[in-house]
Amino acid sequence: ExxxxxxxxxxxxxxxxxxxxxxxxxxxxxxxxxxxxxxxxxxxxxxxxxxxxxxxxxxxxxxxxxxxxxxxxxxxxxxxxxxxxxxxxxxxxxxxxxxxxxxxxxxxxxxxxxxxxxxxxxxxxxxxxxxxxxxxxxxxDNASHSKPEKHSGPELERTGRLFGGLILDVKRKAPWFWSDFRDGLSLQCLASFLFLYCACMSPVITFGGLLGEATSGHISAMESLLGASMTGVVYSLFAGQPLTILGSTGPVLVFEKILYKFCKEYALSYLSLRACIGLWTAAFCVLLVATDASCLVCYITRFTEEAFASLICIIFIYEALEKLSHLRETYPVHMHSRLDLLTLYYCCCSGDTNLQQQQQRQGHGSWTEIPKPPWFSGVFLLPLCPPALFPQECHSLHGEFRGSACGRDGPYAPNVLFWCCILFFSTFVLSSLLKKFKTSRYFPTRV
Structure with a gap:
């Protein structure tokens, strides 16, 4: 003690x-x-x-x-x-x-x-x-006034020499270049191969189909698949980033739509202009690598990424609303207020002598009376339309479609616009609810 x-x-x-x-x-x-x-x-x-x-x-x-x-x-x-x-x-x-x-x-x-x-x-x-x-x-005070941690690392340091950053990257990656291939021969990597295959294949095919619709078939799923396979192999061999997944995305689709619309308005060759844009992009990439411009990544914040993502979202929302508004031209709204015409839909091709002769030869040049409801005192007279006469044949015979169910391009199904509006807003509401559902009380943090 x-x-x-x-x-x-x-x-x-x-x-x-x-x-x-x-x-x-x-x-x-x-x-x-x-x-x-x-x-x-x-x-x-x-x-x-x-x-x-x-x-x-x-x-x-x-x-x-x-x-x-x-x-x-x-x-x-x-x-x-x-x-x-x-x-x-x-x-x-x-x-x-x-x-x-x-x-x-x-x-x-x-x-x-x-x-x-x-x-x-x-x-x-x-x-x-x-x-x-x-x-x-x-x-x-230190916690509240501390500056956000910037991106740091030797890859983002400016060397001041021509292609200096590229040379240092090659020196850093060279010792592990062959080991990446040797490690890939292990059976443990089989699951990763299958995952990367599905992760790369799905968006390429999906956006390839969308590109085919946006560019009238100039660039479709086959071209997207070929381009993704070539760039994926070259990028994985020489970029030193084997975990990066390449493929078409939403911004690429928006860019291709705008470019194709521009070429169509000014009568330019879309594929030729697209090739020139690719060459200019490659030239700018070489210039950025030569001047060590990758160090500017340090100044890219989350605000920059979210601003770019918001722009893409706005473009997609605008295109969806624009397509919905164009449905009114293809499928007009049946505006008849008379009770006897609410369920009366017909559309016939008429208006030319050759067309009338064609209809008479087919036996469809007359009018027929249809049954009337008990509350109607008149008579229904409808032209018997040739069932095999498609809109293209009607236009080739210099005829035109007439009737309450005729649109700009021929017969149409009524009330399609309203049904599309219901589907549009219902899908939006359903997706919003499903997004919030994962944070609801049905999925607690503790079980």
Whole structure:
């Protein structure tokens, strides 16, 4: 005891942690006591020094191990220099809770599976200063005013030489170039091959079909598949980024639509102009690599990415609404308000002598009377239209379609526009609900 007293500085005070269980208690009772002045309890401490703080925890029987661990945790907190000051100056429970939170923010926790309790860590030779933690609001100011971490790395450093960044990239990737191929021969990579195949093939075919519709078949699924296979092989061999997935995306589709529309309006060759754009793009890429322009990636923030993504979304939304509005021209709305014409839809090709002769030869040049409903006093007379006469044949015979169900290009099904509007907005509402469904209470964070 005397040997231990020699190592304790003068004026030291003790903190006692007391835990236990009682049969008559139904819930735990916790008390943190600060004595003023410090009191010497004989027999409570290992050495006779006055006690300043008392932590008492009493609870129902059957949880002694948990109470013991809580006592150990409280004893660990009392060894912290900063919490000492908080405990000496605390005026309420909130001050103690704030001190515990500050301790937990700075503490280092070792997981039980990664640490052997039989091993003892030697104390550091130089104990780091805790003065920064004692400054009020120092940690909060540093956290709030800290600048966002920028992209860093040797790949984004400017060399100042022509093709300097490319040369350094080749030097960094050369030692692992052949090992990438050797590692790919392992059977463990088979699942990755299948995943990459599906991940690359699906968008290429999908956007290839959309490109075929947007460019009138100039670039379709076959061309997209051939281009994706060639660029994928070349990029994976020489770019040093084997995990990057290449393929058509939404911005490419929007660009191709705008370019094809531009070529169509000004009578330009679409494929020739597209080849020129590809060559100019390659030239600009070589220029950017030569001047180490990749270092500008450090200045690209999330705001830039979201602004570009928002532009693409706006273009797609505008095109969807534009296509919906064009349906009115192909499928006009039946605007008859008379009750006897609400369900009367017919469309016949007529208007030329050759057409009438063609109809008479087919036996469809007369009119017929159809049954009338009991509430109608007139007579329905409809022309018998030739069933085999398609819109192309009608136009070739210099005829025109006449009737309540005739549109710009021939017969149409009524009320298609309203049905498309219902499908359009229903799909939008359904997709929004499904997107929010994953964050609803049906998918909690804990099961």
């Amino acid at each position: 005397l040997h231990f007293m020699k190592k304790i500085p003068s004026g030291a005070e003790a903190s006692n942690v007391l835990v236990g269980e009682l049969d008559f208690l139904h819930q735990p009772i916790v008390a943190f006591v600060r004595l003023t002045p410090a009191v010497l309890f004989s027999g409570m401490t290992e050495v006779p020094i006055p006690t300043r703080f008392l932590f008492v925890l009493l609870g129902p029987a059957g949880k002694a191990h948990q109470y013991h661990e809580i006592g150990r945790s409280m004893a660990t907190i009392m060894t912290d220099e900063v919490f000492h000051d908080v405990a000496y100056k605390a005026k309420s429970r909130a001050d103690l809770v704030a001190g515990i939170d500050e301790f937990l923010d700075q503490v280092t926790v070792l997981p039980p599976g990664e640490w052997d309790p039989s091993i003892r860590i030697e104390p550091p030779k130089n104990v780091p200063s805790q003065e920064k933690r004692k400054v009020p609001g120092a940690l909060d």
